[in-house]
Amino acid sequence: xxxxxxxxxxxxxxxxxxxxxxxxxxxxxxxxxxxxxxxxxxxxxxxxxxxxxxxxxxxxxxxxxxxxxxxxxxxxxxxxxxxxxxxxxxxxxxxxxxxxxxxxxxxxxxxxxxx
Amino acid sequence: xxxxxxxxxxxxxxxxxxxxxxxxxxxxxxxxxxxxxxxxxxxxxxxxxxxxxxxxxxxxxxxxxxxxxxxxxxxxxxxxxxxxxxxxxxxxxxxxxxxxxxxxxxxxxxxxxxxxx
Numbered sequence: 001x002x003x004x005x006x007x008x009x010x011x012x013x014x015x016x017x018x019x020x021x022x023x024x025x026x027x028x029x030x031x032x033x034x035x036x037x038x039x040x041x042x043x044x045x046x047x048x049x050x051x052x053x054x055x056x057x058x059x060x061x062x063x064x065x066x067x068x069x070x071x072x073x074x075x076x077x078x079x080x081x082x083x084x085x086x087x088x089x090x091x092x093x094x095x096x097x098x099x100x101x102x103x104x105x106x107x108x109x110x111x112x113x114x115x
Numbered sequence: 116x117x118x119x120x121x122x123x124x125x126x127x128x129x130x131x132x133x134x135x136x137x138x139x140x141x142x143x144x145x146x147x148x149x150x151x152x153x154x155x156x157x158x159x160x161x162x163x164x165x166x167x168x169x170x171x172x173x174x175x176x177x178x179x180x181x182x183x184x185x186x187x188x189x190x191x192x193x194x195x196x197x198x199x200x201x202x203x204x205x206x207x208x209x210x211x212x213x214x215x216x217x218x219x220x221x222x223x224x225x226x227x228x229x230x231x232x
Contacts, residue, residue: 042224
């Protein structure tokens with residue numbers, strides 16, 4: 001089944017403790033990205049990647065890191081999480097379609113709480 | 116920068132009735148795409164409908180249709196014959212047609228739709 005898999009689904013951690021949220025897609029998509037969802041703000045892009053070893057900042061990159069060593073994986077790293085990073089996180093992927101891009105395929109989300 | 120505005124934080128509809136969710140956007144571009152996503156309590160992001168700006172015809176997917184008014188920069192979603200399973204948060208989203216923008220979506224703040232039995 002074609003899918004974007006995020007882990008974990010839920011995560012509770014404490015301020016300053018490094019964590020990684022994994023994301024993997026089995027569709028050979030070139031493009032992958034991370035979004036965070038907050039009440040009243042919708043979803044906002046954190047980082048994106050157009051291919052292996054090519055990553056760039058989105059709208060809210062502060063406090064996050066990413067890497068793209070393999071085409072299928074795009075982990076999100078919080079080196080020193082803070083309470084303002086408590087949010088619902090989504091990984092997404094897409095591919096070139098015609099002159100543009102396919103619709104985004106989203107993972108099922110990771111609910112992160114930082115105390 | 117593009118912005119997407121959903122002015123209705125919450126809406127309610129009677130089962131089997133029709134409801135329209137509003138979305139407006141601001142852009143100086145002529146080439147772009149608009150989307151409606153549904154997010155049920157399971158948190159999944161489900162694509163409901165997609166509209167290319169260069170197409171004058173409004174997109175339709177079964178009970179879901181849009182009213183795309185390019186000059187007014189309006190992109191409303193109409194749900195006909197509402198069902199209990201339509202209850203969800205609905206997000207309107209914009210994507211630039213520029214290659215340099217990649218596949219980035221700019222989202223509105225969402226409208227929570229309740230369906231009354």
